[in-house]
Amino acid sequence: MKLKLFFPFTLLIVIIFSSCVDNDIPNMNGMWQLKTIENKDNLISKVDTIYYSFQRQRIFSYTVLTTNEIGQEQAWVAYGYVDYPSSEEMHIVIDEAFSNSTNSLLWKAMEVNYEIIHLSSKKMTLKYGEEIYSFIKF
Numbered sequence: 001m002k003l004k005l006f007f008p009f010t011l012l013i014v015i016i017f018s019s020c021v022d023n024d025i026p027n028m029n030g031m032w033q034l035k036t037i038e039n040k041d042n043l044i045s046k047v048d049t050i051y052y053s054f055q056r057q058r059i060f061s062y063t064v065l066t067t068n069e070i071g072q073e074q075a076w077v078a079y080g081y082v083d084y085p086s087s088e089e090m091h092i093v094i095d096e097a098f099s100n101s102t103n104s105l106l107w108k109a110m111e112v113n114y115e116i117i118h119l120s121s122k123k124m125t126l127k128y129g130e131e132i133y134s135f136i137k138f
Helices: 002-019 096-104
Strands: 030-038 044-046 050-055 059-067 073-086 089-094 111-119 123-128 131-137
Touching: 073 096, 089 096
Parallel strands: none
Antiparallel strands: 030 044, 030 050, 030 131, 050 059, 059 073, 073 089, 089 111, 111 123, 123 131
């Protein structure tokens, strides 16, 4: 008798919790490594030192790995916020604390809108203007 009641109760709990998930927001959480940038002429540039990180569907960080003049590795990081106006669009705003550093960003401004072309658990493709950015999950 107890087993007959256990299954429907478990199913009800699963349905309740799955209905709390916002499926309209793309799940980008995690760190993504930029691998290529394709321009309007279909020329592809390889990249391996830029990372986008998303946390809790709202927090964004942009990391660039560089080497200084004496060969030491350095990391430059900017933080911001991400919003999803639709399931195919992402809007990033860099925090005001990093307003003097916009030349280090790919898009050279405090805000950017990306079109989400492809998103899976391992690959992401974004479009900004006429450029296409391909990422892998890191």
